[in-house]
Amino acid sequence: MNRICRKNNKNRQHGFTLLEVIAVIVIVSVLAAVAVSRFASTSSTSLVAETDILKAHLRYAQYRAMSDAMPWRLSFSTTTYSLSYYDESTSQWKSSTLPNEASGTHSLEKAGVTLTVAGGDGSSIYFNEWGNPVNASNNLLSSPQIVLTAGGKTQTISITTNTGFIP
Numbered sequence: 001m002n003r004i005c006r007k008n009n010k011n012r013q014h015g016f017t018l019l020e021v022i023a024v025i026v027i028v029s030v031l032a033a034v035a036v037s038r039f040a041s042t043s044s045t046s047l048v049a050e051t052d053i054l055k056a057h058l059r060y061a062q063y064r065a066m067s068d069a070m071p072w073r074l075s076f077s078t079t080t081y082s083l084s085y086y087d088e089s090t091s092q093w094k095s096s097t098l099p100n101e102a103s104g105t106h107s108l109e110k111a112g113v114t115l116t117v118a119g120g121d122g123s124s125i126y127f128n129e130w131g132n133p134v135n136a137s138n139n140l141l142s143s144p145q146i147v148l149t150a151g152g153k154t155q156t157i158s159i160t161t162n163t164g165f166i167p
Helices: 002-012 018-039 042-068
Strands: 072-076 080-087 092-095 105-107 114-118 124-127 145-150 153-158
Touching: 042 072, 042 080, 042 105, 042 124, 042 145, 042 153
Parallel strands: none
Antiparallel strands: 072 080, 072 124, 080 092, 080 105, 114 145, 145 153
């Protein structure tokens, strides 16, 4: 009788079906993806987003300089930048509103991003009527760069000297 019970137990043993194994793998994969996204740093995402916004604002200043035939500039601090143009009638720089912003100043503080400017006077990049990056004396800048930093990572924006191309 012992033999019969053992034999019946062997017949009753079942493994997992292929469908069950696939379902478990899918569930574990989804949970792993959620866990990784929760622990991933948002600073790198913010850095990329702020870099793209700054590029758009640089291109806007360049476009306005070419269309208005007057100098436009972006003035930088460590965590903000602002847009202005030179009004020849008053001989003063006047603030202008940035695209998709409520004012002429964009803050990088919420995103935890800081920036530095290499080239020119280190605090402003001007564009002349041809869209070239120039300094306050209207001399061409030699490959100005803006470096954005967040969470130990950096993104660099380079402006081509003669053409003003912003990749």
